[in-house]
Amino acid sequence: ILNVEQSPQSLHVQEGDSTNFTCSFPSSNFYALHWYRWETAKSPEALFVMTLNGDEKKKGRISATLNTKEGYSYLYIKGSQPEDSATYLCAFSEGSQGNLIFGKGTKLSVKP
Amino acid sequence: DTAVSQTPKYLVTQMGNDKSIKCEQNLGHDTMYWYKQDSKKFLKIMFSYNNKELIINETVPNRFSPKSPDKAHLNLHINSLELGDSAVYFCASRPPGSNTGELFFGEGSRLTVL
Numbered sequence: 108i109l110n111v112e113q114s115p116q117s118l119h120v121q122e123g124d125s126t127n128f129t130c131s132f133p134s135s136n137f138y139a140l141h142w143y144r145w146e147t148a149k150s151p152e153a154l155f156v157m158t159l160n161g162d163e164k165k166k167g168r169i170s171a172t173l174n175t176k177e178g179y180s181y182l183y184i185k186g187s188q189p190e191d192s193a194t195y196l197c198a199f200s201e202g203s204q205g206n207l208i209f210g211k212g213t214k215l216s217v218k219p
Numbered sequence: 220d221t222a223v224s225q226t227p228k229y230l231v232t233q234m235g236n237d238k239s240i241k242c243e244q245n246l247g248h249d250t251m252y253w254y255k256q257d258s259k260k261f262l263k264i265m266f267s268y269n270n271k272e273l274i275i276n277e278t279v280p281n282r283f284s285p286k287s288p289d290k291a292h293l294n295l296h297i298n299s300l301e302l303g304d305s306a307v308y309f310c311a312s313r314p315p316g317s318n319t320g321e322l323f324f325g326e327g328s329r330l331t332v333l
Binding site: 198209 | 223250261263264267277319321322325326
């Protein structure tokens, strides 16, 4: 059974704080690692798709890194804003069919 | 325009009934998926359709059947509904040409079985 673990489960920060979360995944048969942002009552939206060890991707104040050899990815948010409040999902693809295995997510709440 | 749309958004029904959830995407994608968000909040894949061929079926009971009348639609039929089928079901699609491409999700359909 392939598991994707995310930590912490939830996080409460003040506006302006920087924060980061972790995604752990099996280091064998790696194909791709996805990060999604999921706001309440909306659909998950892709942030990043990473495929190469050492990849770093950035979108505005959000960035992610990937270590496929040890099986982890970090998501960083710099200067958190209330609109960053959402659940951040990590998903691992272990085969050429592209089947994604999702973690439970990290729920971020940013207080003004 | 909603890229991936699901109907209905909410469905309340009795045990033993048969129901369907529809999904349509207007993105020109050729792979579509159904995911179930279980009681522990995990998103778990149920089915995948590529060019109208089923390519993944992850140990889902055969009471669940995907039907794809064309590339833009993947509907989910559920027969003889059980209490444990209560969940949120998400449809998703993926652009052609890459199995690493991001998924585009619908907003989910919350099914409650009484």
